[in-house]
Amino acid sequence: MSREKTGTVGRRQARRQALFLLYQWDLTGQPIASLFEGEPDAFAAELAEAVAARAETLDERITAYSCDWPANRLGALERNILRVGVYELEEETVPAEVAINEAVLLAKRYATEDAARLVNGILGHARRTAENAL
Numbered sequence: 001m002s003r004e005k006t007g008t009v010g011r012r013q014a015r016r017q018a019l020f021l022l023y024q025w026d027l028t029g030q031p032i033a034s035l036f037e038g039e040p041d042a043f044a045a046e047l048a049e050a051v052a053a054r055a056e057t058l059d060e061r062i063t064a065y066s067c068d069w070p071a072n073r074l075g076a077l078e079r080n081i082l083r084v085g086v087y088e089l090e091e092e093t094v095p096a097e098v099a100i101n102e103a104v105l106l107a108k109r110y111a112t113e114d115a116a117r118l119v120n121g122i123l124g125h126a127r128r129t130a131e132n133a134l
Helices: 013-029 044-052 056-067 077-093 096-110 114-133
Strands: none
Touching: 013 044, 013 077, 013 096, 044 056, 044 077, 056 077, 056 114, 077 096, 077 114, 096 114
């Protein structure tokens, strides 16, 4: 069965969908489920819902990993890219290298090179902190 017929997309595309859902949720405050148009990809829906449910905790982690730069001072796009990245690092849903690389690619694609460097630095610090805790 083709991907079009099953309604599924690759993880990279699903991560993008989740980011857009989170961005809209962050700006509007509407429930994630109300932001779907059509049949959402299961991975995108699960990721967006999980990140939204833990947004406050993820923001605290982002603030800690960024040496006390508050997550709410970041733009909504960068903040949600970091939320997804920190979530994936902490939940170990993908290898750390994938979580960081995908977040950096999202920042480069939808924000700026500076945002990509910021995302890379914060997620790199998160990864080193986790590794040192072991």
